[in-house]
Amino acid sequence: MNDAVADLERDRTRLGRSSTAERVADILRDRISEGFFTPGQRLSEESISEALGVSRNTLREAFRLLGHERLLEHRLNRGVFVRMLSAEDVADLYRVRRVIEGAAVRRALTPDQLTLIEAALADAERAAERDDWQGVGTANIRFHQALVSLNGSPRLDEAMRQLLAELRLVFAVMRNPRAFHEPFVERNRRLLELLRSGRSEEAAAYLDGYLDEAEKQLTRAYEPNG
Amino acid sequence: MNDAVADLERDRTRLGRSSTAERVADILRDRISEGFFTPGQRLSEESISEALGVSRNTLREAFRLLGHERLLEHRLNRGVFVRMLSAEDVADLYRVRRVIEGAAVRRALTPDQLTLIEAALADAERAAERDDWQGVGTANIRFHQALVSLNGSPRLDEAMRQLLAELRLVFAVMRNPRAFHEPFVERNRRLLELLRSGRSEEAAAYLDGYLDEAEKQLTRAYEPNG
DNA sequence: AACATAAGGATCGTTGAACAACTCGACAAG
DNA sequence: CTTGTCGAGTTGTTCAACGATCCTTATGTT
Structure with missing residues (x-):
């Protein structure tokens, strides 16, 4: 009982x-x-x-x-x-992501901690095959949420939840979700493999470049008609 | 005009x-x-x-x-x-501090970014000479707030502000503020010198040990009669 | 005596109405 | 073109009321 x-x-x-x-x-x-x-x-x-x-x-x-x-x-x-996010807001959101997600990938992990992340990634891949780009976006968000959970901190989880909700405000005004979400599925896969093999510094570097790229794309797609 | x-x-x-x-x-x-x-x-x-x-x-x-x-x-x-914080809450608060403050000290800094930190530290030292331990606590909080501001992120600043407000809930139930706050003035001084000389990895390591110690003291002073 | 149940009081949750304070656009006056 | 004034519309805040919920105490049962 x-x-x-x-x-x-x-x-x-x-x-x-x-x-x-x-x-x-x-x-x-x-x-x-x-x-x-x-x-x-x-x-x-x-x-x-x-x-x-x-x-x-x-x-x-x-x-x-x-x-x-x-x-x-x-x-x-x-x-x-x-809320209407400015380019400065987007920059700040990615600043925070680098700090929080960066800390997560640098941790030593047990294999079972990766199952949640793997599950989110698999969902994204399945959604991509269906051309369901909204679904890909949602699954990608779950992927990063799961990444942060490696920190084992309820407060960081909550902060990430709020951060991603804010980010969705930007996604909402984007006109081409496929172009934005598609490439990141593959990148997530690569990031997970780096994590799984324990190469945390490499994973951290990869994540940094990854976030740079996402921020750049978002700012570009966002600012011109801001 | x-x-x-x-x-x-x-x-x-x-x-x-x-x-x-x-x-x-x-x-x-x-x-x-x-x-x-x-x-x-x-x-x-x-x-x-x-x-x-x-x-x-x-x-x-x-x-x-x-x-x-x-x-x-x-x-x-x-x-x-x-709110009544549990030992688990205290642990989580320090988990977050390690992430956010750790990211701050790892950054490359311009000297003028350190003036705010220096000012807070000087206040703490002056308060200590006056045996004003409440004042030392307040100045120490400002010190760490200024540390986080090195990240240049309004959202991280805000998160730190909230985090420190929560921590004050714990300070409020502590009976010997001097024993808790006094040793950290000196440590803050040492941390600042490491930052000023650009040894960020050393500073990060020092900060980690620093936070471990603070968490331990807090948990000890807190749990027995929690 | 131990336990379950019922009644009563206190407090919260929510509503609807009311009025003051404020914003904003329009129009008139300079 | 700028500055004052007015009025419609909306928000800020208060108040009183009532149902819902929790806690305590009293009552009854085994």
Whole structure:
């Protein structure tokens, strides 16, 4: 019995997790990352609270939540807007990725720590065969999330989660997802092999170049019509 | 005219920055880090909103803000509590510090980047001469904050700010601040000299040992009566 | 005595309405 | 073309109310 019960404890976080404000935040978060709400757009308290059938107060709590995740921007007396990232923001996001992901790949790993990463990579490869580039993007994100989890730090995991959510704001305005996501599947494969064979310094160097390239592509595809 | 107006833009952030909820959050944050509210204590919506003269709704917005900073813990239908850190939390905080501060000291620096760090260190040394150990603690925090700023990343700065606020929750329950803070002034001095002479790998190694020691002391002073 | 159950009180969660404060565009005056 | 003024529309904040939930205490059962 004890094992089964212990397993249940993992679900406890999901239990406490059900205030209306949080569920509203979940909905809005999804809508933002799927591009339904586009960066720069203003979110009206009145129309959204009415549409979702919650009070303005509750909606405002949800707005605060997403504001702290940097998905929304709160301008006093003017309302909340879907965050619009500048080129400087993109640069900063990649600065942070280099620090956090770099620390992850430099660690000594046990083989079983790599299974999660392998799984995400396999998903990406399967999605690529299906020409499902949105799916590739999602799986790639999982790949990097799993990479960070090698640090074994809940706080770094959380930071990475937020960072990737912000990055999705940029992906949302990109017009050619294939050109962006496709090449990285292969690179992820190579990175994983370096990790598996324990060549961490090589892996770190490879990751740095990898992130440089991604940042450059993103900035290029982003800035001209920013 | 254009130059003078351009200068003003820097003040724009200060303009939007004053909703009641945020000011309430500022007050509560101060109260928590000064130990007026102690970890584990429940913060009643009714009594606090009454005491501060704001409505429950506004206070709840402030609670949400501090919850996201991990200073408060929100339990559904039970209220908010001042966060109580476990030994595992302390370990995680130091895990993150190793990653973020480690990345900072490994960078190549220009001498003028060190002036902020030097200033914080000088403050700590002066406070130590005055036997002002609270002051030493504050200056030490500024030292590490300045260290992280070498990364040049606003997001990492912000993450470090939050992390140190969490750590203050632990400092607040410590009974002998001198024993904890005093030895680190000297270590900070040594670390700065290593940085100044450009020996970054040596500095990184020194920092690692430094953080190990701090974590150990903190865990020891903390766990027995946790 | 140990345990399960039920009732009651306190507090939180959420709502709806109200009004003040503020933004922004339009239009008039200089 | 710039500066004042006005008004519509939106956000900021408060208040009162009620249902939902938790905690404690009292009650009853085995």
